[in-house]
Amino acid sequence: MNIYDMLQQLNQPGARMGIAVWLLPRQFLGQEELLAARLNLQPVDARQAYLDRLPKGARFSGLTRPGGHTKLVEMVRQLANGTYQRSCLLLHTLDLLLLGLEVDEREYFWQAVLELPYPRTKLILTIPENTHDLFPPLLAQRYAALVAEGAC
Numbered sequence: 001m002n003i004y005d006m007l008q009q010l011n012q013p014g015a016r017m018g019i020a021v022w023l024l025p026r027q028f029l030g031q032e033e034l035l036a037a038r039l040n041l042q043p044v045d046a047r048q049a050y051l052d053r054l055p056k057g058a059r060f061s062g063l064t065r066p067g068g069h070t071k072l073v074e075m076v077r078q079l080a081n082g083t084y085q086r087s088c089l090l091l092h093t094l095d096l097l098l099l100g101l102e103v104d105e106r107e108y109f110w111q112a113v114l115e116l117p118y119p120r121t122k123l124i125l126t127i128p129e130n131t132h133d134l135f136p137p138l139l140a141q142r143y144a145a146l147v148a149e150g151a152c
Contacts, residue, residue, distance in 0.1 A: 003124075006148035007039065010088060010122045018080065018119035022090075022148045023129040023140070032092035032126060039152060041124065042086040046094040050075055063100035069109040072097055080119030088122040095127050098134045106134060114143050124148070 006020050028035060036043035053075055054061070062071055072094075079089060098106055113125070127135050129149065140147050 001145075001148050002150050003039065003148045003152045006124070006146075007088070009145075010124075016117055017146060018121075019076070019113055019116055019123045019125065020146045020148060021114070021135065021140075021143070022124050022126045023135070024126045025129055025151050028151065029128055032090060035152060036090040039090070040086065041088050041090040042084050044079065044089045044091050046075075046091050046097055049079065049091075050097055053078075061097075061100055063097065064102070067105075068101050069105040069112070072101070072109050073112045076113050076123065076125075077116060080116060080121055080123055082121055084121055088124065090124050090126060092126045094125050095131060095134050098127075103133070107136070107139065110135065110139050110143070114146055 003022055006022070009015060009017060010020060024032075024035075033043045035041075050061070050072070053071075062068060076091070079091065098109070101109065
């Protein structure tokens with residue numbers, strides 16, 4: 001599915017689906033803010049959103065500990081339940097946070113996030129395409145209805 005079809009599905013009235021993944025072509029990495037503007041989405045840097053949640057003076061992210069995925073799930077849940085200028089967020093640089101998780105924790109993260117029902121704000125999570133260690137092909141197949149590929 002392409003990103004335009006994904007946006008149309010996300011924005012249908014009464015849609016249960018509210019969080020999707022965009023396997024972003026590598027040539028667009030670093031251009032997420034421009035892509036968000038083109039698609040009428042609000043860009044959110046996942047790294048900054050996560051850092052903003054840490055206690056003041058924290059020296060460690062807490063992602064490498066057992067259950068570290070819950071911290072990222074809670075960040076996504078908080079974003080999905082917030083109110084913003086636009087009805088859909090483009091969450092980028094998430095891949096840099098996922099690298100801090102153990103491999104099994106990444107799968108727990110995806111399962112928890114992609115099954116969040118009826119968020120107030122829709123989210124598109126960008127992951128560089130072909131990063132099978134961050135978003136394995138089996139997950140992409142299982143959640144195929146929530147995955148967009150290609151350029152916009």
